[in-house]
Amino acid sequence: MHANIVVLPGDGIGPEIVSATLPVLEAVARRHGHSFAFQEHDIGGVAIDRHGVPLPESTLEAARGADAVLLGAVGGPKWSDPNAKVRPEQGLLAIRKALGLFANLRPVRPHPAALGASPIKAGLLEGVDIVIVRELTGGIYFGDRTRSETDASDVCRYTVEEIERVVRRAAALARSRRGHLTSVDKANVLETSRLWRDVASRIVREEFPDVTLEHQLVDSMAMHLLSKPRAYDVVVTENMFGDILTDEASMLAGSLGLLASASLGDGRTGIYEPIHGSAPDIAGKGIANPYATILSAAMLLRHSLGLEAEAASIEAAVSAALDAKVFTADLAATGRAVDTQQAAQAVIERLG
Numbered sequence: 130m131h132a133n134i135v136v137l138p139g140d141g142i143g144p145e146i147v148s149a150t151l152p153v154l155e156a157v158a159r160r161h162g163h164s165f166a167f168q169e170h171d172i173g174g175v176a177i178d179r180h181g182v183p184l185p186e187s188t189l190e191a192a193r194g195a196d197a198v199l200l201g202a203v204g205g206p207k208w209s210d211p212n213a214k215v216r217p218e219q220g221l222l223a224i225r226k227a228l229g230l231f232a233n234l235r236p237v238r239p240h241p242a243a244l245g246a247s248p249i250k251a252g253l254l255e256g257v258d259i260v261i262v263r264e265l266t267g268g269i270y271f272g273d274r275t276r277s278e279t280d281a282s283d284v285c286r287y288t289v290e291e292i293e294r295v296v297r298r299a300a301a302l303a304r305s306r307r308g309h310l311t312s313v314d315k316a317n318v319l320e321t322s323r324l325w326r327d328v329a330s331r332i333v334r335e336e337f338p339d340v341t342l343e344h345q346l347v348d349s350m351a352m353h354l355l356s357k358p359r360a361y362d363v364v365v366t367e368n369m370f371g372d373i374l375t376d377e378a379s380m381l382a383g384s385l386g387l388l389a390s391a392s393l394g395d396g397r398t399g400i401y402e403p404i405h406g407s408a409p410d411i412a413g414k415g416i417a418n419p420y421a422t423i424l425s426a427a428m429l430l431r432h433s434l435g436l437e438a439e440a441a442s443i444e445a446a447v448s449a450a451l452d453a454k455v456f457t458a459d460l461a462a463t464g465r466a467v468d469t470q471q472a473a474q475a476v477i478e479r480l481g
């Protein structure tokens with residue numbers, strides 16, 4: 130197949146990890162008879178410097194016309210003045226909104242070679258394979274706000290349609306995996322959560338009878354995620370609960386440098402990016418871990434291009450590189466570390 134992929138390297142280590150990832154996609158294309166055209170555009174701090182805005186119209190237009198978007202990371206000390214009118218992160222929020230991306234998927238599958246890097250006991254982590262699906266466009270982060278001398282308020286609001294579409298995404302994913310969906314809410318207290326629970330129950334009952342649905346309160350989920358992470362397959366939740374639980378879940382995997390993500394909507398075009406930031410402390414040194422970006426590219430092949438075998442071959446190759454202890458500095462506690470390009474090359478050499 131032919132696919133147009135828009136590439137947004139962004140700031141800090143973004144350009145390094147993205148330029149290490151593109152040869153992996155090219156190698157997959159060669160092996161499987163596809164052709165991928167890459168079109169690079171600015172976002173974040175680099176876009177503020179060059180265009181005065183974090184999301185130039187040209188970037189958005191290109192993304193709208195693409196099959197998928199691969200993103201590095203945005204931000205850095207140069208643009209971090211909290212009083213600045215334009216900030217790099219605004220570019221990310223704006224592009225997700227403009228593309229109608231409402232579901233953020235974060236897989237957490239700790240690799241045996243990296244278990245030691247997690248603060249959680251290795252015995253609890255073996256066999257963990259979770260995908261958290263976080264609602265991305267509604268809830269308290271987008272509700273009306275008020276502020277006076279003596280009080281402040283943030284409104285949490287969800288519509289039936291917003292809940293239906295993200296639960297459908299998550300249930301379809303559960304169906305393609307182990308068939309188990311956990312919906313997380315606070316239905317003992319919040320009205321939005323009671324609506325969430327009703328809608329989730331109906332969608333799964335009517336449209337996914339083969340998927341097992343379990344409801345879990347967010348406070349107990351916060352405990353269970355650490356005490357019995359193996360019990361979960363796909364977890365779906367609203368925006369703020371998802372924000373917190375995904376960061377908690379990232380600790381299961383040990384290194385930020387291994388965690389990929391996808392932001393998806395109703396169309397095929399999604400944005401794929403590592404969950405870590407632009408790591409300004411190591412930017413320009415060529416030592417950043419590219420695995421999270423490479424694994425994000427695998428998600429791109431799976432979710433936007435429907436290339437499951439190709440996605441799985443990248444995931445297996447990263448896993449094999451980790452098995453062979455091809456570690457960048459963040460993973461190599463002791464011993465020799467490879468650089469960004471060498472890590473990506475090790476993945477290419479192991480592609481099936």
Ligand code: NAD
Pocket residue numbers: 142146201202203204205206209218221385386402403404405406407408409410411416417418419421459
């Ligand atoms: P960070 O994720 O950039 O870095 C945290 C720590 O992890 C640093 O020590 C860094 O060196 C290390 N690290 C991160 N990714 C790594 C990789 N691939 N390989 C090796 N080490 C890695 O978080 P931060 O320092 O809090 O934020 C830095 C900047 O990134 C800020 O401007 C922040 O706003 C931005 N940020 C952007 C995104 C995004 O683009 N989606 C996400 C988070 C933070």
